Amino acid sequence: MIITKQKELNKILEQLKGKSKVFVVGCAACATKCATGGEEQVKILAEELARNQKKVTGTIVLDTPCDMRIVKKELLNNEKAGQAESLVLLSCGAGVQSIAQVCPEMGLVPALDTLFLGSIERLGNFNQYCSLCGDCIIDETGGLCPVTRCAKALVNGPCGGAVNGKCEVNSDQDCVWILIYEKLQKNTATIKKYRKIKSNTSISKPQRIKTR
């Protein structure tokens, strides 16, 4: 899931300077799970904008704003959205840019900052376990990704700086290499894999793919 956080209201208002009519768009997928762009957050933001002398022409929560087909069907010809000078978007960067591409005539204000691809531990508690590197090696690392969870993205083993099992960069964080090693130790087949030098990872991954 894409983890987002809302920008501060004054930053949103700054972007809306000189514009009086706005339309608020939310996301029913990740931003709803994150509690940053669901029905409730769209309603709260619309009220706050109204309190700050903005005329809110309407609101909508799109199923997935990152799906251009949905944007085309539900937003492009939305009459109330058409009356606004700017859309205020509570979605991740992919959603904002999909809307920008489908609706080039509309003004846009992103109201969220996009942080990472995360796993939800419990509500409001998100962990970054995958950095979308495009070259997955976790079969060799006990299901734990060192590219993401080691501060230095070391793929061949630890740096030697861990203090009491914690990362030298962030003492709240376990050294992922120690976790990997503890897990691999239980399995001779995978410990052999660890001992094999991992080649350079490729980060020149595609930015556009077509599977059909």
Place this chain on the structure above:
Amino acid sequence: MTFKETLKTKKFIITAELFPPKGTNIQPLLEKAKLLRGKVDGFNVTDNQRAVMRMGSLAICRLLQEQDCEPIMQMTCRDRNRIALESDLLSAAALGVNNVLILSGDHPTQGDHKEAKPVYDLDPVQLLKTARVLETGVDLAGKKLDGFPQFCLGAVVNPMADPLDLQLAMMEKKIEAGAEFFQTQPIFDFKLLETFIARAREYNTKILIGVFLLKSAQVAIFMKEKLGINISPHYIDRLSQAASPLDEGINIAAELISQMKPHVDGVHLMALGLEEHIPEILNKVK
């Protein structure tokens, strides 16, 4: 004698660490190097140590070489992608700087440019391998090189790391990737080193144990509490009770080297700006 030749001898090897200036004034560093010339076998020049921005390691290495001081260029994976790393390895070789110590490098958040982008495109094992690839006359893209380098490559290992097995597995990988010698973090207790020495003896490599000049009890407390380095309370007491803590630090460093000398290949001295006292330390070694 080149450092590569020194490694082949049976002598007790001594290297010292120098760190480049923050700015362009290189005179103080060169003066210190002159004091140590002939007394140490190699001068490690750090690469933006502790992620604090300073002059580059290669320029200093070349200047040291011109003063007949054998430099060891430290190279971290922190600030450069593979293109820049390969390119700098070729630059070093062209300038005659062939000794390279490869390490991951302290993370930017620990230094003075905290917002800097951490690169780590290659890790130390991969960078060691990369240097060895360049020696075969091609680069990582498989393209032919016109003239190719020959390096003496080193890496780091932490003998105090827990679990030690994991650290040794990493050390094995570094050897397999091309490391010819190792330098370690500062060690303050020879007893704690014994397990590591016994295990690492299996590997056919030279290990230079880090010895740090403690100039005061405050520094020792900082290293113990903030960096998690194991320093015995006995040393901290000695430093805080001494009339001259620096002199006591010199005594402690000399004692540590004397204890280690029969058991290890050499030592790597870190005096953190007080390099002029290294000859005193060495004179006191038994």
